[in-house]
Amino acid sequence: MQEIEQHSIIISQASLKKSLLKDEIDNLVAELGNEEKKLTSKHSLLIFDAEAVAGITHLKACIRFAIKAFKQNANIARKLNAEILLYLSGNRQISKAFPKVGITPSTMNVLMLQIVDSSVTLKALKQFDFKSFFERISVEIQDIKMNIDTIEINNVEKVLKNLEISGNVIQMYLQTKSISSADFSIIEKLAIEKSALLNLEK
Secondary structure (H helix, E strand, O other), X not given: OEEEOOEEEEEEEEEEOOOOOHHHHHHXXXXXXXXXXXXXXXXXXXXXXXXXXXXXXXXHHHHHHHHHHHHOOOOOOOOHHHHHHHHHHOOOOHHHHHHHHOOOOOOOEEEXXXXXXXXOOOOOOOOOOHHHHHHHOOOOEEEEEOOXXXXXXXXXXXXXXXXXXXXXXXXXXXXXXXXXXXXXXXXHHHHHHHHHHHHHHX
């Protein structure tokens, strides 16, 4: 469990056994929304494409940016989970953000978030059972890992394309910082910087 901005964050990961059709994706999103409504208002649930993330630090940064936006009444989206998607995509419009970082027919690996305001006591905090959720909506998964604290970047090209980070920007960063181009942390740092720009554009 992670602690970010007075919120408890549980990060989990899974692979889909087969890609989902649009109707299946729509059903997943709707059913997850229904599950969230059953919880207290201090809970947020989110499932999205794991390949949209440049690493655990990038994900934590986007969660932090989104929570701070709500605290400062500077949020763009009405809900925290949607605000996180905006930061992950580096885009101000959810209609453009979702195709970039949400689940699509090409998604095979997903990340699941449960975010709970820290005012909810640990005794009252119950980990959401994503495995049972997937079973209930007939989505087959494998290799599920609950409550993880590491995420590897597994699609550099997608992250760069989503955040519109060009090769020239990467080369300039390498020259300035003098770091090996093989170091994926460069991509993660650039992704965080790009996501952070969303604050300045508001």
